[in-house]
Amino acid sequence: MxxxxxxxxxxxxxxxxxxxxxxxxxxxxxxxxxxxxxxxxxxxxxxxxxxxxxxxxxxxxxxxxxxxxxxxxxxxxxxxxxxxxxxxxxxxxxxxxxxxxxxxxxxxxxxxxxxxxxxxxxxxxxxxxxxxxxxxxxxxxxxxxxxxxxxxxxxxxxxxxxxxxxxxxxxxxxxxxxxxxxxxxxxxxxxxxxxxxxxxxxxxxxxxxxxAALSASVAGRLRIRSRDQRRLWQVFEGSGARVTRSGEALEVEGLTPEAAGEIAFQARVPLHELTVETPDLEQIFLGLAAR
The missing domain is CATH 3.40.50.300 (P-loop containing nucleotide triphosphate hydrolases)
Structure with a gap:
């Protein structure tokens, strides 16, 4: 020790x-x-x-x-x-x-x-x-x-x-x-x-x-693609999520993958991609060092 x-x-x-x-x-x-x-x-x-x-x-x-x-x-x-x-x-x-x-x-x-x-x-x-x-x-x-x-x-x-x-x-x-x-x-x-x-x-x-605890404490971001990005943007923002665009995909913060899938289903927008982007150790470290 x-x-x-x-x-x-x-x-x-x-x-x-x-x-x-x-x-x-x-x-x-x-x-x-x-x-x-x-x-x-x-x-x-x-x-x-x-x-x-x-x-x-x-x-x-x-x-x-x-x-x-x-x-x-x-x-x-x-x-x-x-x-x-x-x-x-x-x-x-x-x-x-x-x-x-x-x-x-x-x-x-x-x-x-x-x-x-x-x-x-x-x-x-x-x-x-x-x-x-x-x-x-x-x-x-x-x-x-x-x-x-x-x-x-x-x-x-x-x-x-x-x-x-x-x-x-x-x-x-x-x-x-x-x-x-x-x-x-x-x-x-x-x-x-x-x-x-x-x-x-x-x-x-x-x-x-x-x-493990440090990674779990940092909220992940969702990367989402569909054939109707505008409609998804609207319904995600309406649920209180923060939405930005990254190339052909939307980056969504404030929603779990399950919640995002349910919202897309209710809006009748098929998803082409739903990926959880968890911050890596470098991102976590830089955030803590800056703080």
């Missing part, structure tokens, strides 16, 4: 993070969303003990990071892709880190295979692509087989296959009871992965809720 308890960070007179509180539960993937400059990375650094909070406290499994007896075995983190010396091979980097984590060579070989770097393991990491460096960073985070993962933009540089691989890895980790906190600008991809959403804007939490 990850707990942010009133975390606050000042840089001189600038309050970068202001009384941020949220909880990340085991067995769930939590997306941490915020625009650039929102305080997202500063909060993650405070969670990991890399930045001292001005006020408040961060706890991982009920302890502050510096109180963890074996940090690499309890928390794996990706905050920067450039974690290896460019002159080291991927294998040499992981082997050196494995010594600190108390992991053996077999763990190094298994992780190189797990992240798809076996073929490039003996190449200098300075010659790795951004996506390969990202995979190496994820492998480093997993060395101690930690239950808790904190990842800042881990999909940067990954190709579509790599994004799918990362999604599957994190989903399986959570399904085994692990705790995952991930920030990413790839909101469409996060929508397929996260269970909960925490939104930060201007240093403050604006929303912390399960994604």
């Amino acid at each position: 990850i707990e942010s308890l009133g975390l606050t960070k000042h840089y001189g007179r600038i309050r970068a993070v202001d009384a941020v509180s949220f909880t990340v539960h085991p067995g769930r993937v939590t997306g941490f969303l915020g625009l650039n400059g929102s305080g997202k990375t500063t909060t993650l650094r405070m969670l990991l003990g890399l930045s001292r909070p001005t006020a408040g406290e961060a706890r991982i499994n009920n302890r502050r990071f510096r109180e963890l007896r074996h940090p690499v075995r309890e928390v794996g983190a990706v905050l920067d892709q450039g974690i290896s010396h460019p002159g080291q091979s991927g294998r040499a980097h992981l082997t050196a880190q494995a010594i600190l984590a108390g992991a053996g060579r077999a763990r190094v070989d298994a992780l190189l295979d797990h992240v798809g770097l076996t073929a490039a393991a003996d190449q200098r990491s300075g010659n790795y692509s951004l996506g390969m460096r990202q995979r190496l960073a994820v492998a480093t985070a997993l060395l101690g087989d930690p239950a808790t993962l904190i990842l800042d933009e881990p999909a940067n540089g990954l190709d579509p296959e790599g994004v799918v691989w990362l999604r599957r890895l994190l989903r399986e980790h959570a399904d085994r009871g692990g705790t995952v906190l991930i920030s990413s600008h790839l909101l469409a991809e996060l929508a397929h992965l996260v269970d909960d959403v925490v939104v930060i804007a201007k240093g403050r939490i604006t929303c912390a809720a399960p994604l």
